[in-house]
Amino acid sequence: MASTLKGEKTIPTRHAYGETLVELGKLNDRVVVFEADISKSTQTYRFAEAFPDRFFNVGVAEQNMMAMAAGAAICGKIAFVSTYAVFGSMRACEQMRTSVAYPKLNVNIAVSHAGLTAYDDGVTHQAIEDLGIVRSIPNMTVVQPCDAPSTRKAVMAAAKIDGPVYLRLTRIGMPILYDAGPDFEIGKAIRLRRGNDVTIVAIGDMVFQALDAAEQLAIEGIGVDLLDMHTIKPLDQEALLESVMRTGAVVTAEDHNVVGGLGSAVAETLGEHRPTPMTRIGLQDTFAESGAYDDLLRHYGMDARHIIEAARKVMGRKK
Amino acid sequence: MLREKEHDIEKLHEIARQLRIDSLRMIHRAGGGHPGGSLSAADLVTALYFHEMNLCPQEPDWPDRDRFIMSKGHGCPVLYAALARLGYFDRSHLETLRKFGSILQGHPDMRKTPGLDSTSGSLGQGLSVGLGMALMGLRDQKPYRVFVMLGCGELDEGQIWEAAMSGAKFRVANLTAIVDYNRLQLDGTNDQVMPLEPLDDKWRSFGWNALRIDGHDMRAILDALHRAAAHDQGPTVIIAKTIKGKGVSFMEDQLNWHGVAPSTEQLEIALAELDP
Amino acid sequence: MNREGAEVTTVAGAESSDIVRNLTRWTRLLRYDTLRMISNADSGHPGGCMSMAEILTCLYFEVMRVDPRRPDWADRDRFILSKGHGAPILYAALARKGFFPVEELKSLRKIGSFLHGHPDISAPGVDMTTGCLGQGLSAGVGMALAGRHDRRDYRVFVVIGCGEMNEGQLWEGAASASHFHLDQITVVLDYNKLQFDGAVDEVCAPGDVRGRWQSLGWNVLEIDGHDIPQILGSLRQANECRGKPTIIIAHTIKGKGVDFMENAFLWHSLMDNGLLTKYVERMQHELNSDPDRFYAQCLW
Numbered sequence: 001m002a003s004t005l006k007g008e009k010t011i012p013t014r015h016a017y018g019e020t021l022v023e024l025g026k027l028n029d030r031v032v033v034f035e036a037d038i039s040k041s042t043q044t045y046r047f048a049e050a051f052p053d054r055f056f057n058v059g060v061a062e063q064n065m066m067a068m069a070a071g072a073a074i075c076g077k078i079a080f081v082s083t084y085a086v087f088g089s090m091r092a093c094e095q096m097r098t099s100v101a102y103p104k105l106n107v108n109i110a111v112s113h114a115g116l117t118a119y120d121d122g123v124t125h126q127a128i129e130d131l132g133i134v135r136s137i138p139n140m141t142v143v144q145p146c147d148a149p150s151t152r153k154a155v156m157a158a159a160k161i162d163g164p165v166y167l168r169l170t171r172i173g174m175p176i177l178y179d180a181g182p183d184f185e186i187g188k189a190i191r192l193r194r195g196n197d198v199t200i201v202a203i204g205d206m207v208f209q210a211l212d213a214a215e216q217l218a219i220e221g222i223g224v225d226l227l228d229m230h231t232i233k234p235l236d237q238e239a240l241l242e243s244v245m246r247t248g249a250v251v252t253a254e255d256h257n258v259v260g261g262l263g264s265a266v267a268e269t270l271g272e273h274r275p276t277p278m279t280r281i282g283l284q285d286t287f288a289e290s291g292a293y294d295d296l297l298r299h300y301g302m303d304a305r306h307i308i309e310a311a312r313k314v315m316g317r318k319k
Numbered sequence: 320m321l322r323e324k325e326h327d328i329e330k331l332h333e334i335a336r337q338l339r340i341d342s343l344r345m346i347h348r349a350g351g352g353h354p355g356g357s358l359s360a361a362d363l364v365t366a367l368y369f370h371e372m373n374l375c376p377q378e379p380d381w382p383d384r385d386r387f388i389m390s391k392g393h394g395c396p397v398l399y400a401a402l403a404r405l406g407y408f409d410r411s412h413l414e415t416l417r418k419f420g421s422i423l424q425g426h427p428d429m430r431k432t433p434g435l436d437s438t439s440g441s442l443g444q445g446l447s448v449g450l451g452m453a454l455m456g457l458r459d460q461k462p463y464r465v466f467v468m469l470g471c472g473e474l475d476e477g478q479i480w481e482a483a484m485s486g487a488k489f490r491v492a493n494l495t496a497i498v499d500y501n502r503l504q505l506d507g508t509n510d511q512v513m514p515l516e517p518l519d520d521k522w523r524s525f526g527w528n529a530l531r532i533d534g535h536d537m538r539a540i541l542d543a544l545h546r547a548a549a550h551d552q553g554p555t556v557i558i559a560k561t562i563k564g565k566g567v568s569f570m571e572d573q574l575n576w577h578g579v580a581p582s583t584e585q586l587e588i589a590l591a592e593l594d595p
Numbered sequence: 596m597n598r599e600g601a602e603v604t605t606v607a608g609a610e611s612s613d614i615v616r617n618l619t620r621w622t623r624l625l626r627y628d629t630l631r632m633i634s635n636a637d638s639g640h641p642g643g644c645m646s647m648a649e650i651l652t653c654l655y656f657e658v659m660r661v662d663p664r665r666p667d668w669a670d671r672d673r674f675i676l677s678k679g680h681g682a683p684i685l686y687a688a689l690a691r692k693g694f695f696p697v698e699e700l701k702s703l704r705k706i707g708s709f710l711h712g713h714p715d716i717s718a719p720g721v722d723m724t725t726g727c728l729g730q731g732l733s734a735g736v737g738m739a740l741a742g743r744h745d746r747r748d749y750r751v752f753v754v755i756g757c758g759e760m761n762e763g764q765l766w767e768g769a770a771s772a773s774h775f776h777l778d779q780i781t782v783v784l785d786y787n788k789l790q791f792d793g794a795v796d797e798v799c800a801p802g803d804v805r806g807r808w809q810s811l812g813w814n815v816l817e818i819d820g821h822d823i824p825q826i827l828g829s830l831r832q833a834n835e836c837r838g839k840p841t842i843i844i845a846h847t848i849k850g851k852g853v854d855f856m857e858n859a860f861l862w863h864s865l866m867d868n869g870l871l872t873k874y875v876e877r878m879q880h881e882l883n884s885d886p887d888r889f890y891a892q893c894l895w
Contacts, residue, residue, distance in 0.1 A: 037798055056489070059481075060759060068454070
């Protein structure tokens with residue numbers, strides 16, 4: 001059973017992305033990368049060094065970058081677009097919708113600084129709306145892997161999908177969870193713990209908070225069914241419904257506004273197929289602020305302690 | 320100056336006239352669409368599709384074909400008319416413009432219409448898409464050229480200037496932008512809404528080769544396209560002064576013909592002018 | 596306006612030596628404050644702060660009409676730091692001007708602080724939330740239009756970075772300011788010629804910067820952005836220009852004043868806090884032992 005490895009080395013998932021791009025570039029010469037002047041941050045500089053003739057830095061011009069990638073994809077390329085999540089999902093939103101998603105092109109939008117992982121850069125760089133925005137665009141696949149190994153697999157898988165993939169990455173380091181772990185498949189949730197008392201569905205960096213919470217709840221004798229829902233679209237409804245049929249209560253955990261993201265996606269499925277008491281952990285429809293990542297999670301009610309409280313409460317609402 | 324044979328020029332004039340007639344018929348039948356911008360671009364589209372571009376209608380996906388992007392996507396009727404005439408699809412489809420189930424959408428959809436190289440209609444994006452295509456052509460050492468038709472109102476979009484800057488950086492000599500400069504946008508003239516001049520200076524300051532021509536003078540259009548091809552230092556923009564609604568007296572230079580379909584009576588008058 | 600015919604405008608300063616001496620002092624202090632803040636926060640963007648130290652000093656300590664006791668005064672001149680990652684030096688200027696206690700500078704990027712990583716309008720004296728490049732000028736156009744509508748005579752100052760000129764929105768804003776003849780807008784371009792990924796010329800050819808602004812109908816001035824008399828002279832000329840907005844192309848050096856930071860684009864962000872902290876300690880020692888006791892009183 002996987003568990004958080006406190007004190008172990010952590011790796012930002014953007015680093016895993018940057019490294020994997022190079023591997024991908026070696027395997028397939030159709031892979032091209034577009035960048036908007038933050039290659040050292042998004043880690044695409046590694047690809048730029050390895051394949052300078054397939055790397056295009058367009059400067060601070062995200063809208064242009066998104067549509068250029070569409071042009072490249074139309075010419076048969078597998079395009080990766082890198083920027084921060086705020087800019088990829090919002091500044092270039094309409095270009096992503098109209099020039100990329102509508103014609104269903106193989107443009108992979110890999111964005112760093114998901115949610116509060118942008119921590120002290122402040123609100124301008126903390127994307128807390130992107131999952132909701134991107135999820136509502138037809139033809140999109142939306143993924144946030146929690147650690148470096150699953151990010152590697154997600155990048156490889158995204159290149160193979162003949163359509164746009166939004167890949168959400170972290171600024172800060174994440175522990176290694178799936179070192180020799182289960183097969184990662186886009187669209188298939190990973191069960192990290194099996195239990196019959198409450199389901200916790202988590203995505204991205206919040207998987208680690210959920211793991212902590214589940215371990216502490218286990219000490220109290222509460223069995224948590226924990227799902228790493230790394231793909232928010234298409235959502236693994238089968239795994240979700242199977243789990244809540246056994247537990248009858250759900251907590252969702254996301255580094256995102258509770259409006260529009262994982263909590264909303266889960267609520268949509270449960271509302272239609274199996275109404276279940278649930279609580280959404282995430283930013284409660286508020287902007288955050290600058291600060292250390294751990295302090296922000298605590299302050300905005302998103303750390304393991306809050307997940308534990310939410311789990312206890314939601315269990316009390318079971319029918 | 321070019322030494323195009325006089326009868327070639329005459330032939331192109333005749334095709335442009337036919338494309339104008341087709342465009343108006345299509346828009347009339349659809350009960351909606353943008354006649355003004357289709358008519359202003361008719362001579363430019365004709366010069367590209369029936370003279371300049373290297374195409375293979377039997378094989379729409381031929382990798383070495385020249386590409387065309389109608390970035391001012393609302394001008395698509397004249398493009399559809401050109402594609403039908405070249406045999407990309409049967410002419411009978413022209414009657415289905417904007418109808419449910421049609422291969423001819425209100426704005427270009429590359430997944431539905433054979434011969435279309437991109438999906439467009441949201442102003443400001445086409446030059447970036449064309450730049451991506453041109454860049455791939457250079458990288459893959461393909462011989463194709465990329466042409467992007469821009470509207471003048473579209474130049475208000477900042478993304479155009481992002482693409483302009485990138486085009487200069489990447490020295491995409493295989494990219495030609497053509498501005499259908501009819502000086503009218505939805506809310507008024509360019510000068511009223513957002514002035515563009517000095518437009519050639521502006522493009523040059525972004526590092527482009529800029530040419531100014533009369534966009535209804537076929538000889539001048541062909542000449543400019545040749546000069547763009549000969550310029551190997553970077554991208555070229557052809558600023559083509561045009562008249563919105565060109566060819567139909569009551570539509571010429573009229574703002575209110577931007578996005579309205581002609582009635583049956585109006586169509587008859589227009590066709591009589593175009594086909595005396 | 597014809598590019599070829601345009602003269603290169605050099606701005607000679609005619610400032611009294613007292614004013615210049617005074618501003619030089621504040622500049623030195625703002626550099627200290629800024630580096631100390633970034634070292635303290637262990638995060639931030641020092642290079643682009645250092646390059647605009649003289650510019651911000653001239654604006655806040657000589658040119659702009661502001662009143663720290665009334666941060667919301669309706670007639671105050673507005674300032675927008677469009678290159679929002681330069682926030683620390685703006686905070687230093689605001690604190691030294693008296694908008695909030697200097698003590699607050701210790702809280703940069705900490706939870707609960709109003710000194711966010713990028714400027715937030717909730718901080719006293721900050722007129723606009725920024726940090727997403729390319730948006731500041733558009734906001735400035737809105738402020739200037741509102742001022743004209745309300746018959747207020749305040750001016751709007753916007754500082755932009757050179758990498759920011761890649762953003763198309765900047766050119767949307769530039770066209771609008773010119774179209775509406777907003778002569779109360781002055782943009783200062785902190786032209787340090789380095790952006791995050793390298794030299795401006797390598798990342799995205801800026802082309803003919805002067806010609807581009809002129810083709811959009813702007814009054815263009817060009818100065819050495821570390822020369823206080825030139826900065827003051829150009830800001831004054833901008834104030835006097837009628838009928839069109841002014842851009843001051845200020846040639847600067849990224850990391851100016853700190854030997855290991857100058858022109859080192861890796862110092863766009865904090866590279867090595869050990870090195871920076873040592874530098875700040877040394878700077879503190881120098882300021883403390885400076886015969887001008889002004890500095891010793893200001894240290895923190």
